[in-house]
Amino acid sequence: MIEQSTVERVLAEGLSKGAEFAEVFVEDRRSSSALLDDGKVEELTSGRDRGAGIRVVVGESTGFAHTSDLTEEGLLAAARTAAAAARGTGAGTTVVALSETRAPRPNVVAVLPGDVPKSRKVELLAAADEVARAQGGAITQVTARYADSVRRILVANSDGTLATDDQVRTMFSVSCVASGDTGMQTGRESVGHTVGFELFDRYDVEDLARRAADRAITKLRARPAPAGEMTVVIGPGGGGVMFHEACGHGLEADLVAKGASVFAGRIGEQVASPLVTLVDDGTMGGEWGCFSVDDEGRPAQRNVLIQDGVLVDYMWDGLRARKEGRPSSGNGRRQSYQHLPMVRMTNTYLVDGGSSPDEIVADTPSGVYVAHLGGGQVNTATGDFVFGMTEAYLIEDGQITEPLREGNLIGNGPAVLSAIDAVGNDFAMGAPGTCGKDGQGVPVGDGVPTLRVGAGLTIGGTAA
Amino acid sequence: MSPEELLAVADGVVDRTGPGEQLEAVATWQSETEVRAYDGEVEHFVAADTAALGIRVVVDGRQGVSWTPLIPGRVDEAAVAECLTEARDNARFGTPDEHAGLAEPDGAPVAPLRLFDERLAATTTEEKIRLAVELERLVRAGDARMVGVESADYADSVTAGAIVTSTGIRSAGAETSTFLGAWSLASDGDDTTTGFGFSVGRAVEDLDPAAAAAEAVERAVRMLGATKPRSERLTVVLHPYVTSQFVSLVTEMLSGESVSRGRSPFTGRVGEVVAAPGFTLVDDAVDPLAPTASDLDGEGLACRQVPLVANGVLQGFLHNAYTARSMGTTSTGSAQRGSHRSVPGVGPRVAKVQPGALSPEQVLAQVGDGLLVHEVAGLHSGVNPVSGDLSVGVEGVMVSGGEVAGAVREATINSTLQRMLTDVVAVGADLTYFPWEACGVTLAVADVTLSGS
Numbered sequence: 001m002i003e004q005s006t007v008e009r010v011l012a013e014g015l016s017k018g019a020e021f022a023e024v025f026v027e028d029r030r031s032s033s034a035l036l037d038d039g040k041v042e043e044l045t046s047g048r049d050r051g052a053g054i055r056v057v058v059g060e061s062t063g064f065a066h067t068s069d070l071t072e073e074g075l076l077a078a079a080r081t082a083a084a085a086a087r088g089t090g091a092g093t094t095v096v097a098l099s100e101t102r103a104p105r106p107n108v109v110a111v112l113p114g115d116v117p118k119s120r121k122v123e124l125l126a127a128a129d130e131v132a133r134a135q136g137g138a139i140t141q142v143t144a145r146y147a148d149s150v151r152r153i154l155v156a157n158s159d160g161t162l163a164t165d166d167q168v169r170t171m172f173s174v175s176c177v178a179s180g181d182t183g184m185q186t187g188r189e190s191v192g193h194t195v196g197f198e199l200f201d202r203y204d205v206e207d208l209a210r211r212a213a214d215r216a217i218t219k220l221r222a223r224p225a226p227a228g229e230m231t232v233v234i235g236p237g238g239g240g241v242m243f244h245e246a247c248g249h250g251l252e253a254d255l256v257a258k259g260a261s262v263f264a265g266r267i268g269e270q271v272a273s274p275l276v277t278l279v280d281d282g283t284m285g286g287e288w289g290c291f292s293v294d295d296e297g298r299p300a301q302r303n304v305l306i307q308d309g310v311l312v313d314y315m316w317d318g319l320r321a322r323k324e325g326r327p328s329s330g331n332g333r334r335q336s337y338q339h340l341p342m343v344r345m346t347n348t349y350l351v352d353g354g355s356s357p358d359e360i361v362a363d364t365p366s367g368v369y370v371a372h373l374g375g376g377q378v379n380t381a382t383g384d385f386v387f388g389m390t391e392a393y394l395i396e397d398g399q400i401t402e403p404l405r406e407g408n409l410i411g412n413g414p415a416v417l418s419a420i421d422a423v424g425n426d427f428a429m430g431a432p433g434t435c436g437k438d439g440q441g442v443p444v445g446d447g448v449p450t451l452r453v454g455a456g457l458t459i460g461g462t463a464a
Numbered sequence: 465m466s467p468e469e470l471l472a473v474a475d476g477v478v479d480r481t482g483p484g485e486q487l488e489a490v491a492t493w494q495s496e497t498e499v500r501a502y503d504g505e506v507e508h509f510v511a512a513d514t515a516a517l518g519i520r521v522v523v524d525g526r527q528g529v530s531w532t533p534l535i536p537g538r539v540d541e542a543a544v545a546e547c548l549t550e551a552r553d554n555a556r557f558g559t560p561d562e563h564a565g566l567a568e569p570d571g572a573p574v575a576p577l578r579l580f581d582e583r584l585a586a587t588t589t590e591e592k593i594r595l596a597v598e599l600e601r602l603v604r605a606g607d608a609r610m611v612g613v614e615s616a617d618y619a620d621s622v623t624a625g626a627i628v629t630s631t632g633i634r635s636a637g638a639e640t641s642t643f644l645g646a647w648s649l650a651s652d653g654d655d656t657t658t659g660f661g662f663s664v665g666r667a668v669e670d671l672d673p674a675a676a677a678a679e680a681v682e683r684a685v686r687m688l689g690a691t692k693p694r695s696e697r698l699t700v701v702l703h704p705y706v707t708s709q710f711v712s713l714v715t716e717m718l719s720g721e722s723v724s725r726g727r728s729p730f731t732g733r734v735g736e737v738v739a740a741p742g743f744t745l746v747d748d749a750v751d752p753l754a755p756t757a758s759d760l761d762g763e764g765l766a767c768r769q770v771p772l773v774a775n776g777v778l779q780g781f782l783h784n785a786y787t788a789r790s791m792g793t794t795s796t797g798s799a800q801r802g803s804h805r806s807v808p809g810v811g812p813r814v815a816k817v818q819p820g821a822l823s824p825e826q827v828l829a830q831v832g833d834g835l836l837v838h839e840v841a842g843l844h845s846g847v848n849p850v851s852g853d854l855s856v857g858v859e860g861v862m863v864s865g866g867e868v869a870g871a872v873r874e875a876t877i878n879s880t881l882q883r884m885l886t887d888v889v890a891v892g893a894d895l896t897y898f899p900w901e902a903c904g905v906t907l908a909v910a911d912v913t914l915s916g917s
Contacts, residue, residue, distance in 0.1 A: 068533040377845070
């Protein structure tokens with residue numbers, strides 16, 4: 001993307017004011033999307049975002065500047081701005097000879113999205129619309145969206161790192177509205193992987209549309225969810241959102257260092273039920289949060305965060321790891337070249353346990369079964385977190401019965417992790433997600449087998 | 465880049481309009497500074513300029529969009545040409561829609577707002593750093609129980625934009641904004657709690673570090689010792705900060721995009737009672753006191769005041785050019801453009817509940833017993849703007865005999881947005897502006913389920 005000699009000169013410029021670290025991050029991203037709504041293909045959009053972000057670290061202080069001007073002159077100007085912006089006093093260093101990082105590709109991309117005719121992408125939308133509407137007259141509205149992106153990055157730094165990655169993502173979603181006597185309800189399904197158009201060899205958009213429509217129709221007969229604390233069984237797949245919120249964010253080293261995590265200072269302690277082994281894995285081929293190298297040029301890793309309930313390690317980016325004198329865990333990510341990297345999750349999941357999912361439900365006298373989750377939010381300092389249930393049912397006498405209306409569940413991370421009393425053997429990854437932190441969104445994946453939280457979760461419903 | 469330079473870029477695109485097509489060019493530029501202080505030092509300092517061009521083509525009722533970066537001072541003609549070619553190509557694949565098309569000049573007067581403050585350009589970097597460091601110091605010193613500051617930030621931006629269309633719109637402008645905000649941590653040895661406070665303006669002189677710090681301290685300290693409340697049905701009193709977030713959700717249901725697609729429970733209900741008699745809601749997009757006020761909307765039309773609910777009766781909806789045409793009406797100047805990459809959506813600029821006559825204390829006295837909500841969590845996962853189902857995590861203090869009592873956390877409040885509107889029982893006089901598209905007042909809503917232990 002940029003000549004190595006140019007990169008070296010830009011790094012040297014970044015170090016010229018006595019800095020200890022300089023980094024160049026170059027990004028060239030092409031993306032396209034197509035949207036169908038109200039029975040019409042409304043628009044196709046496509047475009048390019050390209051630029052570089054330059055980071056200079058002096059002592060405890062980071063200077064950062066970004067530019068869309070990728071000429072050597074433009075990059076040098078940004079490096080000067082970043083160097084001037086870093087406000088600490090440092091020992092200074094020089095650029096170590098750059099050597100290219102050879103990190104394995106997490107997966108092969110078969111069909112680049114740019115090689116597929118736009119008409120093919122539009123056909124998928126129309127097919128989803130038709131099938132969703134065919135699920136019944138109750139379906140009154142359908143939205144379908146196709147999106148792809150190819151993100152090429154180059155990262156080089158004064159420690160000698162030089163790394164590149166091509167990150168391809170393709171996703172498809174269907175949202176349906178069903179209308180009935182009780183008002184309107186919605187159902188959504190999405191699929192996304194770090195692959196090209198071959199995504200649609202593996203997933204049938206018609207099947208996706210049917211599931212979204214069925215979910216909306218089922219919810220028309222949903223009754224108000226109960227209010228108060230209950231036993232909660234979470235189905236396989238999307239339940240990973242719960243771990244993302246209950247402890248994932250609290251295990252990010254930047255938050256831990258500032259005392260803003262309930263998990264600070266607890267390495268080696270039992271922080272969860274012995275049934276819990278939690279992993280964050282950027283190498284998980286094809287999953288939404290995977291990559292070859294992170295946005296600091298560090299190869300993706302599989303990191304065990306919690307092993308049999310014991311806290312093993314936090315997640316690290318380069319800056320925080322440097323301060324602690326340890327390697328990064330490959331969790332340094334950023335939304336774009338316009339953003340500073342920070343500690344972020346990749347694909348976060350709970351490892352399979354030994355129970356059969358049917359037995360877990362049968363063994364629950366009363367509670368709530370959450371089949372599909374929405375997003376969530378956490379206050380890492382207190383550990384309080386919420387996550388939404390977009391498809392849920394009552395459990396009565398060990399049976400899944402009535403559908404429930406939507407709502408949030410609230411709990412406290414450490415309390416909920418300790419109260420997990422069953423983990424199934426039916427692991428599945430969930431839908432592609434976007435994780436927000438400090439104003440930046442990055443793609444993440446998550447997954448869980450069926451699991452049960454015996455206490456500590458409060459259902460946000462209106463029924464007594 | 466100046467508005468004039470951006471206009472020149474946009475003009476250059478629209479000059480190439482072909483027969484039978486409509487062209488719209490949006491050129492934007494932004495220069496920003498962000499300083500984060502930690503332990504009395506600069507943790508990071510970000511400085512950047514970005515510029516970009518978005519092109520929308522409408523031909524035979526089909527539209528396509530494309531975008532490309534701009535390099536200030538050196539426009540890459542080949543990239544602009546490629547962007548236009550791509551937008552035209554994208555327009556080949558849509559479904560013809562008789563209502564598709566760009567906005568057309570409607571003669572509405574443009575409000576004379578002062579959105580650009582020249583003083584920002586004269587502010588030194590040292591002063592910006594001093595403000596962030598000072599904010600952090602004030603928060604830490606605000607109470608013996610303050611144990612940390614997760615972030616203390618100063619941020620500013622200068623943005624300029626131009627919209628030119630082949631239908632005769634040609635507008636440009638620039639604005640400045642400044643922000644100072646802190647996230648705080650308090651502890652009493654057992655509990656750790658968090659708070660935040662911020663101050664916004666158009667120049668550094670508008671910012672009030674002491675007020676932002678005081679709020680960050682008060683929010684965190686108040687929650688120390690909070691307990692989980694028991695489940696019950698009660699009246700909730702929403703702090704203006706919380707009300708503003710609910711108002712944002714309500715305006716989403718009053719957007720022409722939701723209404724015209726049958727995705728709003730308010731579709732077809734203009735003229736009907738949808739809220740309590742004391743509830744009046746307008747989008748006062750040109751309120752000069754609001755940080756989010758704007759003179760021009762995302763399609764280049766003049767922003768204006770739009771009545772939405774008057775004394776409980778639904779008055780109408782927010783529209784851009786497309787949603788207006790599809791519903792047989794005219795744009796309310798409410799086109800919202802997320803960025804140069806997107807087709808304009810619809811949304812408010814300054815959604816405002818008309819303040820009532822009661823002070824916040826009088827609202828509490830009238831309510832007697834209930835819950836004062838200071839903070840909500842999970843608005844996106846717990847509120848469905850199609851069904852109106854609502855369930856959000858809350859932090860706040862119980863109200864007993866009109867007085868605030870113990871703090872509570874780890875609970876949710878639950879209802880539907882439709883019911884909450886009709887269950888409004890008191891509206892405070894304390895209109896408060898926020899740096900997002902809705903203002904707040906203290907608002908009391910009856911018959912909400914509190915879900916706790």
